Amino acid sequence: NLPIENIRSFSDAHPKPSALHFQYGTAGFRTLGSTLDSVIFRVGILAGLRSKRLDGRTIGVMVTASHNPEEDNGVKLVDPRGEMLEASWEAHATVVANAPTTDALLEALDALVKTAKIDLSKPARVVYARDTRPSGPALISALEDGFKALGVEARDGGVTTTPILHYLVKAINTKGTKESYGEDSEDGYYTKLSGAFKKLIAGKTKPDPLIIDCANGVGASAAAKLATYLGDSLPLILENTDITTPGVLNHACGADYVKTQQKLPPSLIDRLQPGQRACSLDGDADRLMYYYLDERGQFHMLDGDKIAALVAAFIVELVKLAGLESDVKVGVVQTAYANGASTKYLAERLPVKCVPTGVKHLHHAAEHYDIGVYFEANGHGTVLFSQQTQETFAKYEPSTPAQSTALNHLINLTQLINQTVGDALSDMLLVEVVLTHKSYAGAEWNSLYADLPNRLVKVVVSDRNTFKTEDAERRLVSPPGLQAKINELVLRYEGGRSFVRPSGTEDVVRVYAEAALKSQADELAFRVAGLVYDEAGGDPSKRPS
Ligand code: G16
Structure with a gap:
């Protein structure tokens, strides 16, 4: 049976904020860090139950909000092979996170045990980690209360990147099998990657130094550790490595900044030489964006x-x-x-x-x-x-x-x-290996094809859930009639393409547009955003302009 009294006493210390609804979305639960205490506590219990359901195999829990602003935080669950949580459990997670009281939580957990046929006598094993966000330590302690409430055997992965946590989960679960993924430690991860890299570039011309914009996040410490394993096989120059000053994480730097702004992080302006390769990580080091400046100082993005x-x-x-x-x-x-x-x-x-x-x-x-x-x-x-x-x-x-x-x-x-x-x-x-093998600089890589000019904008609406899509998000089915208006607009632009979808990680609707000319792509994006805004309403001060 569930340890009801134990869960009750821990849960009373982590009450759910009554006004909020939480949803396990594209990247787990993600919202303002200050509102997540009850959610993360409950995820501790949920991870334990998921492990019991899978016969005691180790589940991962990552506390991060990745590319989102520093004040946000979030949590994602990682299944035993290191992949994202199975879809049916996303719905369970949403139900558990929204139970309004401790009694309702106990009922939801009891229902989950029955529906998912969880054998509570099985062990529960979890490995967990967090990124560098200031709200991380308190949320980790809420998570640990969740582990204590259920009786989970938990391993602390410390402050690390999301992909390292995924690696650890797979390495732990495959240990000693013929599918062994590597040593289940950070050292195992760096040794595996750097060892393979050195073999792949053996005998080739050594790459020039690469600049890494670490987004002032956990990627800074990971890249510094990786650099020691790589030695001189790949010289790395680390920028935006400040993980202590409040407010700097993902701010005017990082992979999302580069992709959405289509420009160099301002901090690199005096650092990057024409022709030199640089790349940006995001706040939990799972995204990568490359770029370079040509001889005229023009920025080129390799996304x-x-x-x-x-x-x-x-x-x-x-x-x-x-x-x-x-x-x-x-x-x-x-x-x-x-x-x-x-x-x-x-x-x-x-x-x-x-x-x-x-x-x-x-x-x-x-x-x-x-x-x-x-x-x-x-x-x-x-x-x-x-x-x-x-x-x-x-x-x-x-x-x-x-x-x-x-x-x-x-x-x-x-x-x-x-x-x-x-x-x-x-x-x-991987990119460095290919560039080395091909003797490509950024310019040769960039010339594989020429990007169509494009623009991405966000629209704040009163309820993004009214936006529903089909055909891999390329067509809106709701609000009714809006897609027809978008289609009509798109036809007026040469090479035009545009789609609208609700974000899974932010409370916004995203609009993407492409066209033969940059000015046209921008105009199309803003006109579609205007249609979205007029249809869905919201704060007039936030109307796209
Ligand atoms: C997360 C997801 C990505 C997704 C991105 C933006 O990235 O893992 O697959 O592309 O959010 O999603 P949306 O447009 O729905 O907000 P990350 O790096 O933040 O974990």
Whole structure:
């Protein structure tokens, strides 16, 4: 049975704020950090129950709000193979988080135990971590109360990146099996990645120093540790590494800033030399954005789509060189945000699928390929090698030295890439490997295809839940009639494309537009945003302009 009295006494110390409704969305629960105490406490219990349901396998809990502002925080649950929480449990999590009182919470937990057929006699094991947000320590102590309330065997992963926590979950659960993912420690993670990187660039010209904008977040300490493992195989110059000054996290820096503003973080203006490569991480180091300045000082962004194009083409080439073309099929997964030019470039070379925003959707779709490359345009993505493909690599006998070299590269890539989730540091090493192999500077990489000008804007509306989409978020079905108005507007712009969707992580509706000219893309985005605003209302001072 549930330890009712124990849960009751802990829960009374973590009351739910009566006016608020919480939702387990695209990236778990995410909102103002100061409102999350009860939610995180309850997630502690929920993680324990999920572990019991899965026979005591270790579940991950990450306390972070990633790219969102410093005052926000959030929590996501990680399933045993290191992937996002199974969809049916997202609904359970929402119910548990919203029970208004301790009694209602106990009822909700009891109902969950029955519906999900949880054997309470099983052990509960959890590994947890947080990013550098100031609200993190108090929320972690609420989480630990949740563990104590249920009796969870909990391992503290400390302050670390989201992808490292995912790595730890998979490494713990595969320890001692033939699918062992690596040592279940941070040291194991850095050793695995840096070891594979060194093998992949052995004998090649050493890369020039790379500037990393660490978003003043947890990526700063992770990148500093990675640098010590890489030694001189990849010189790193770390910028925006201030994790103590209040207010600086993700502020005018980081991957989301670069992607949405399409410009250099101001702090890098005097640092970045023309031609030099730089990249930005986000607040929990799961997104990556590359960029460079050309000789005229013009900024060029190499986003998730450009990373997908670079990496997919490289992998396809290696598969061919290894002689495995007919056994191993490579595919790409994108979202509606993918630049139209990237989709065209990729679709001419390999199968491409479009799915709704959210890593869980991309990840699941990518699992259907032998090698699935998935990236959101915002720089969140990875590459998945199916178990069967990894076995094919292990058994395959190459017939020429060239095939053998390509095969070894493929095997080392399976070690370099964090296959549990998008990982900015692992992706950065992957990009560096491809650039080194191809002898590409930013300009050559950028010239794979020319981005269509685009613009992303947010609209604050009174209720984003009135916005519903279909066709991988490319079409609105609600509010009724709005899509027809958007279509009519889009027709007036050469190369025009636009879509509207409710954000899963912020209380806003997002509008994306593309067109042949930058001024047209901007105009289309703002006109669609105006339609959205007029339809959905909200604070007049926040009308898009
Ligand atoms: C999260 C999700 C991403 C998603 C992003 C924005 O990123 O993990 O898949 O693209 O939010 O989502 P939305 O447009 O729905 O707000 P992160 O890096 O914040 O965890």
